[in-house]
Amino acid sequence: GAVVSQHPSWVICKSGTSVKIECRSLDFQATTMFWYRQFPKQSLMLMATSNEGSKATYEQGVEKDKFLINHASLTLSTLTVTSAHPEDSSFYICSAGRVGGSEAFFGQGTRLTVV
Amino acid sequence: KNEVEQSPQNLTAQEGEFITINCSYSVGISALHWLQQHPGGGIVSLFMLSSGKKKHGRLIATINIQEKHSSLHITASHPRDSAVYICAVPPIGGGADGLTFGKGTHLIIQP
Numbered sequence: 001g002a003v004v005s006q007h008p009s010w011v012i013c014k015s016g017t018s019v020k021i022e023c024r025s026l027d028f029q030a031t032t033m034f035w036y037r038q039f040p041k042q043s044l045m046l047m048a049t050s051n052e053g054s055k056a057t058y059e060q061g062v063e064k065d066k067f068l069i070n071h072a073s074l075t076l077s078t079l080t081v082t083s084a085h086p087e088d089s090s091f092y093i094c095s096a097g098r099v100g101g102s103e104a105f106f107g108q109g110t111r112l113t114v115v
Numbered sequence: 116k117n118e119v120e121q122s123p124q125n126l127t128a129q130e131g132e133f134i135t136i137n138c139s140y141s142v143g144i145s146a147l148h149w150l151q152q153h154p155g156g157g158i159v160s161l162f163m164l165s166s167g168k169k170k171h172g173r174l175i176a177t178i179n180i181q182e183k184h185s186s187l188h189i190t191a192s193h194p195r196d197s198a199v200y201i202c203a204v205p206p207i208g209g210g211a212d213g214l215t216f217g218k219g220t221h222l223i224i225q226p
Contacts, residue, residue, distance in 0.1 A: 038156070043217060
């Protein structure tokens with residue numbers, strides 16, 4: 001099956017710093033990637049849809065200036081959490097699908113802890 | 116927006132038991148996903164199904180499109196099956212939007 005690689009798997013950062021999370025589709029091209037966030041004991045929630053070569057589409061309530069998404073190529077999307085705060089501590093996971101397909105392939109996820 | 120309900124939220128069973136997890140949704144869809152989330156957070160896609168039944172090893176997934184309901188079954192459950200099982204549906208009308216997830220079923224299989 002298709003592989004989506006997400007890096008890093010965990011990160012601890014100081015409040016006020018920025019953290020970049022990468023999501024790569026290793027063996028297929030993904031024009032669209034999705035970024036989700038999961039708080040403890042809650043379900044995954046879509047944050048934004050990352051579109052190759054264009055601006056990301058953010059869900060209501062997600063600050064686009066805080067969560068910067070760049071989809072520079074058909075195999076790479078990045079999520080940068082800027083000026084991180086402890087309340088941004090969460091599990092972030094990306095997913096991608098093949099062009100024209102409906103299956104979803106997930107990255108391993110990134111556990112972010114802001115101290 | 117599609118409302119996705121899963122039951123039970125928590126399930127503890129003994130090794131060897133037959134497990135059933137249910138998922139219902141409010142708006143008709145073309146396909147439904149069953150996912151497994153491990154304690155570390157990583158997610159594995161178990162099934163994507165649009166009708167009938169699919170089987171993979173000890174896992175069986177069924178879907179009834181008319182009743183907007185799907186079930187995930189685990190036969191001869193084992194402690195390594197302990198995980199959170201999540202059903203997810205694509206956006207109404209298809210398109211390139213992300214999935215909507217149920218809250219998950221936290222399954223613990225005791226030896």
